[in-house]
Amino acid sequence: MTLQQRLDLLARAHPRLFPRAELLRLVHSQLGHVDALDTWIRRDGISVRARTPRLIYHVCAGNLAVSAFTSLAHGLLLGARNVVKLPSEREDSTARREILAFIRSLPVPLRKLVETHSTLDEALFREADVIVAFGSDATLAQLRTRTRPDQKFIAHGHAVSLLWIAEPDRLTSRQARACATDVLTYDQLGCLSPQAIYVPPGTAIAMLGDKLARALESHWKQIRLKPARPLSVAARITEVRDVAHALGHRVWLPSGRHLGWTIIHDPNPFFTPSPLHGVIYLRQVSLARLPHALASVAERVSTVGIAGRLSLPWEKAFLSLGVSRFCAAGRMQFPPLTWHHDGRPTLADLVTWIDRESSP
Amino acid sequence: MPAPRNFAQPAARRAWTRELLGLDLRDETKWDALTRELFAWQFAHVPAYRRLCAAHGITPQRFPSWRDLPAVPQQLFKREKLFSHKSLRPSVTYETSGTTTGEPGRQYLLDTSVYRILSVEGAQRAGFFQGAPRLHFLVPSPADAPHSSLSAMFGFWQKAAKQPASFWMHQNRFELSAFRRTLLEQIKTHRPIAICGTAFSFVHLLDAWAELPPLRLPRGSRALETGGFKGRSREISKPELYAQLGRLFSLPDRDIWNEYGMSELSSQAYARGTRGLHEVPPWARVLVCDPATGREVCLGQRGLVRWIDLANIDSVLALQTLDLAERTPRGFRLIGRLSRTEPRGCSLGIEDMITAETRESAPPLQIA
Numbered sequence: 080m081t082l083q084q085r086l087d088l089l090a091r092a093h094p095r096l097f098p099r100a101e102l103l104r105l106v107h108s109q110l111g112h113v114d115a116l117d118t119w120i121r122r123d124g125i126s127v128r129a130r131t132p133r134l135i136y137h138v139c140a141g142n143l144a145v146s147a148f149t150s151l152a153h154g155l156l157l158g159a160r161n162v163v164k165l166p167s168e169r170e171d172s173t174a175r176r177e178i179l180a181f182i183r184s185l186p187v188p189l190r191k192l193v194e195t196h197s198t199l200d201e202a203l204f205r206e207a208d209v210i211v212a213f214g215s216d217a218t219l220a221q222l223r224t225r226t227r228p229d230q231k232f233i234a235h236g237h238a239v240s241l242l243w244i245a246e247p248d249r250l251t252s253r254q255a256r257a258c259a260t261d262v263l264t265y266d267q268l269g270c271l272s273p274q275a276i277y278v279p280p281g282t283a284i285a286m287l288g289d290k291l292a293r294a295l296e297s298h299w300k301q302i303r304l305k306p307a308r309p310l311s312v313a314a315r316i317t318e319v320r321d322v323a324h325a326l327g328h329r330v331w332l333p334s335g336r337h338l339g340w341t342i343i344h345d346p347n348p349f350f351t352p353s354p355l356h357g358v359i360y361l362r363q364v365s366l367a368r369l370p371h372a373l374a375s376v377a378e379r380v381s382t383v384g385i386a387g388r389l390s391l392p393w394e395k396a397f398l399s400l401g402v403s404r405f406c407a408a409g410r411m412q413f414p415p416l417t418w419h420h421d422g423r424p425t426l427a428d429l430v431t432w433i434d435r436e437s438s439p
Numbered sequence: 440m441p442a443p444r445n446f447a448q449p450a451a452r453r454a455w456t457r458e459l460l461g462l463d464l465r466d467e468t469k470w471d472a473l474t475r476e477l478f479a480w481q482f483a484h485v486p487a488y489r490r491l492c493a494a495h496g497i498t499p500q501r502f503p504s505w506r507d508l509p510a511v512p513q514q515l516f517k518r519e520k521l522f523s524h525k526s527l528r529p530s531v532t533y534e535t536s537g538t539t540t541g542e543p544g545r546q547y548l549l550d551t552s553v554y555r556i557l558s559v560e561g562a563q564r565a566g567f568f569q570g571a572p573r574l575h576f577l578v579p580s581p582a583d584a585p586h587s588s589l590s591a592m593f594g595f596w597q598k599a600a601k602q603p604a605s606f607w608m609h610q611n612r613f614e615l616s617a618f619r620r621t622l623l624e625q626i627k628t629h630r631p632i633a634i635c636g637t638a639f640s641f642v643h644l645l646d647a648w649a650e651l652p653p654l655r656l657p658r659g660s661r662a663l664e665t666g667g668f669k670g671r672s673r674e675i676s677k678p679e680l681y682a683q684l685g686r687l688f689s690l691p692d693r694d695i696w697n698e699y700g701m702s703e704l705s706s707q708a709y710a711r712g713t714r715g716l717h718e719v720p721p722w723a724r725v726l727v728c729d730p731a732t733g734r735e736v737c738l739g740q741r742g743l744v745r746w747i748d749l750a751n752i753d754s755v756l757a758l759q760t761l762d763l764a765e766r767t768p769r770g771f772r773l774i775g776r777l778s779r780t781e782p783r784g785c786s787l788g789i790e791d792m793i794t795a796e797t798r799e800s801a802p803p804l805q806i807a
């Protein structure tokens with residue numbers, strides 16, 4: 080089966096997640112040609128052909144299934160044998176079940192290329208040509224110690240994302256809704272989920288908070304399958320709310336105090352992680368203090384979602400922190416398939432190349 | 440409602456302590472009156488608590504029941520000074536381990552009089568001192584660990600004990616050889632012995648004495664473990680710890696106790712044996728609550744432990760923990776601490792930012 084055929088199968092099975100045109104763009108941009116795996120193609124005066132890794136070992140994170148879908152899609156496009164180490168079952172995560180459902184939904188020729196394991200299979204891990212791993216820095220460091228020197232190890236470790244509202248006092252309802260989409264999609268569990276909204280000094284915080292609160296509540300009401308709030312999650316949300324109240328921070332809660340979303344205005348501009356599950360911090364920061372305020376997460380900022388226009392000085396300041404993606408508010412969780420995850424070409428990273436130079 | 444007494448005055452503190460000591464478990468009216476009085480004092484004098492209560496719509500005037508008291512999350516002790524005598528200096532500061540999030544929480548006491556009397560009386564009423572055992576503590580002495588509320592409590596026990604009592608950890612060094620020699624001597628007297636320590640200190644003891652013959656402690660002896668492992672030893676399950684302690688000291692499961700307390704509180708709960716229920720003294724109550732509703736769970740259900748501690752006069756009387764428990768008709772069954780770690784995968788969390796620092800800050804124990 081050719082790459083083109085696998086691409087068609089995948090696009091037909093999951094047209095929303097993997098639109099055909101986007102898959103083609105991905106293949107073209109990263110492999111140069113849709114036939115790059117199946118025939119020789121001319122490039123830079125020579126013939127080249129991409130070689131598929133025989134075995135890709137995917138270590139999936141327990142927070143979010145969508146990163147596993149994408150990683151697996153890459154392996155399937157290439158026609159590799161894909162071994163998936165599933166995350167463990169937990170009351171506060173549906174990732175494992177969603178990954179299994181995704182695999183079950185694949186067309187048979189693609190599904191045949193996938194096998195799942197609940198524990199790390201040492202032999203297969205050692206045998207793999209490429210390991211793609213998602214998780215905490217500690218998990219990744221531990222996995223790295225088990226790799227062979229010639230194995231490709233693609234690690235997607237800790238990252239955080241932020242929203243930047245350029246002109247908060249002129250935030251439109253549409254922009255507020257876009258911010259709410261970013262915060263509440265996937266229950267804020269991925270590294271593309273904003274953990275804080277940064278705004279410039281002098282912002283009318285009360286007005287902005289009210290606007291965002293309305294947008295969050297409206298978005299929450301529209302979520303058909305609301306994320307669960309088991310005891311452990313409820314405990315974290317109520318704890319952070321009560322601490323904020325006691326510290327005298329302004330807190331916006333839904334009417335009825337449901338646990339869907341929370342906004343906390345923390346006057347301290349320094350980044351601290353949110354407990355997620357709809358808890359977003361609102362922080363004011365000046366351009367001069369931005370690098371200092373985000374120093375603890377420098378080189379770990381994945382995506383900055385922008386509501387409004389990002390001026391050049393602010394862009395420079397974010398770039399100095401190692402930001403690898405800017406996008407419009409509302410699109411943070413929906414990067415194109417061509418997205419350079421952690422700044423890397425996701426598909427191109429997996430293959431190796433064979434060169435055939437013409438005879439002299 | 441009458442104005443609360445001034446809890447800073449020694450006479451008022453003495454009178455309060457007397458009232459708590461005289462409190463009857465069934466006297467709801469008295470409990471309610473004391474709770475309202477202490478709440479009114481702390482509402483007036485602890486700004487952070489006042490703000491939290493205001494957010495929940497609770498004031499001394501609008502206070503339906505003690506069950507409605509807003510409880511301060513333990514986490515707040517890391518962020519704010521919760522001290523109900525603003526113009527006075529605390530004489531003692533107890534610190535939490537800071538294992539979970541790096542930063543220790545701090546409990547400030549104006550003086551230790553209430554804590555001293557009630558921590559001794561609490562253990563006494565639980566029956567821990569029955570038979571006047573010789574006490575051994577596997578923690579640093581109060582002089583070595585002035586910010587440890589556990590060391591302080593054991594120090595109070597030492598002073599109140601009718602028999603000799605000793606600390607066996609000095610400058611982060613376990614004096615296990617001397618401890619074993621002393622135990623062997625005391626065993627010959629056939630008088631009961633009580634060995635008290637943290638779970639991780641017992642694990643070190645078990646490891647150090649793994650090759651030595653078990654000891655046959657006299658009848659009526661007991662062990663008391665408290666606290667977790669705090670990343671300072673290998674972790675073993677509670678049943679396994681109790682089984683190993685039972686084998687080492689020839690103790691039945693029922694004679695291995697758990698003390699459940701914390702730096703942020705002045706009262707403790709006690710349980711006996713692996714499946715024992717925790718009970719609190721009459722001056723404290725525990726609610727097992729659903730964090731989503733803030734209400735007590737039904738009997739047999741699980742929730743988070745919320746303390747109402749009338750001995751905690753210098754900070755706040757209501758504390759919300761992340762300790763998981765099952766509500767039972769009498770007492771509660773402690774299950775463990777709710778993990779702060781969740782499946783964040785690639786999403787950075789606070790634990791990930793402090794893990795390295797915390798591990799470094801906990802020095803390994805030395806064994807002599």
